[in-house]
Amino acid sequence: DADVTQTPRNRITKTGKRIMLECSQTKGHDRMYWYRQDPGLGLRLIYYSFDVKDINKGEISDGYSVSRQAQAKFSLSLESAIPNQTALYFCATSDSPTGDGYGYTFGSGTRLTVV
Amino acid sequence: AQSVSQHNHHVILSEAASLELGCNYSYGGTVNLFWYVQYPGQHLQLLLKYFSGDPLVKGIKGFEAEFIKSKFSFNLRKPSVQWSDTAEYFCAVNHRGGGNKLTFGTGTQLKVEL
Numbered sequence: 001d002a003d004v005t006q007t008p009r010n011r012i013t014k015t016g017k018r019i020m021l022e023c024s025q026t027k028g029h030d031r032m033y034w035y036r037q038d039p040g041l042g043l044r045l046i047y048y049s050f051d052v053k054d055i056n057k058g059e060i061s062d063g064y065s066v067s068r069q070a071q072a073k074f075s076l077s078l079e080s081a082i083p084n085q086t087a088l089y090f091c092a093t094s095d096s097p098t099g100d101g102y103g104y105t106f107g108s109g110t111r112l113t114v115v
Numbered sequence: 116a117q118s119v120s121q122h123n124h125h126v127i128l129s130e131a132a133s134l135e136l137g138c139n140y141s142y143g144g145t146v147n148l149f150w151y152v153q154y155p156g157q158h159l160q161l162l163l164k165y166f167s168g169d170p171l172v173k174g175i176k177g178f179e180a181e182f183i184k185s186k187f188s189f190n191l192r193k194p195s196v197q198w199s200d201t202a203e204y205f206c207a208v209n210h211r212g213g214g215n216k217l218t219f220g221t222g223t224q225l226k227v228e229l
Contacts, residue, residue, distance in 0.1 A: 031215060040124070042205060042221040043159075058216070090158065094215050103149055104217060106158040
């Protein structure tokens with residue numbers, strides 16, 4: 001089984017619909033992140049969580065919300081999807097840093113299309 | 116806020132050619148630096164990372180990168196590329212005390228032709 005699992009892998013949804021992307025990990029990491037990837041823009045941070053009670057906005061959090069249900073689970077929701085939220089979404093985890101030097105473990109991504 | 120620039124957006128090379136991908140960051144403090152690779156249809160994988168010590172870092176698959184603090188650069192190199200190196204490459208940085216939030220560059224699409 002993958003260390004970081006994202007579901008669904010692909011999703012097409014209509015404008016205005018609510019959709020949830022799920023992420024679960026078996027790494028035992030405290031820190032989890034949601035990024036979106038757009039061609040030519042790289043990866044941009046949406047939300048991050050340092051533990052179950054600590055959730056923080058990233059650089060592009062508008063239109064998104066998250067829930068950290070447990071240490072291993074971190075879900076991203078689009079309350080009312082719009083076409084410019086069409087993107088590839090990645091969940092990532094990292095261990096608690098003792099020097100902020102830990103790289104990420106990424107999930108396989110969710111390709112979301114909003115029509 | 117920190118930012119990362121990758122000036123080469125698309126690179127096309129022939130097999131056995133040498134590769135150098137540029138990465139510059141803007142942050143005046145102590146940083147950790149990373150290169151990730153994304154093969155077509157796959158998730159990002161760590162190629163190499165720099166935390167401290169020897170500024171020349173060796174990673175997987177024959178890649179290496181050199182941290183030049185005075186130039187705020189962390190360029191990725193490989194002496195001889197293979198067709199299987201075709202992928203997108205991302206430079207990323209976080210700063211000490213920044214909570215391990217990575218800031219990514221916009222990526223460089225590398226195509227290696229036979």
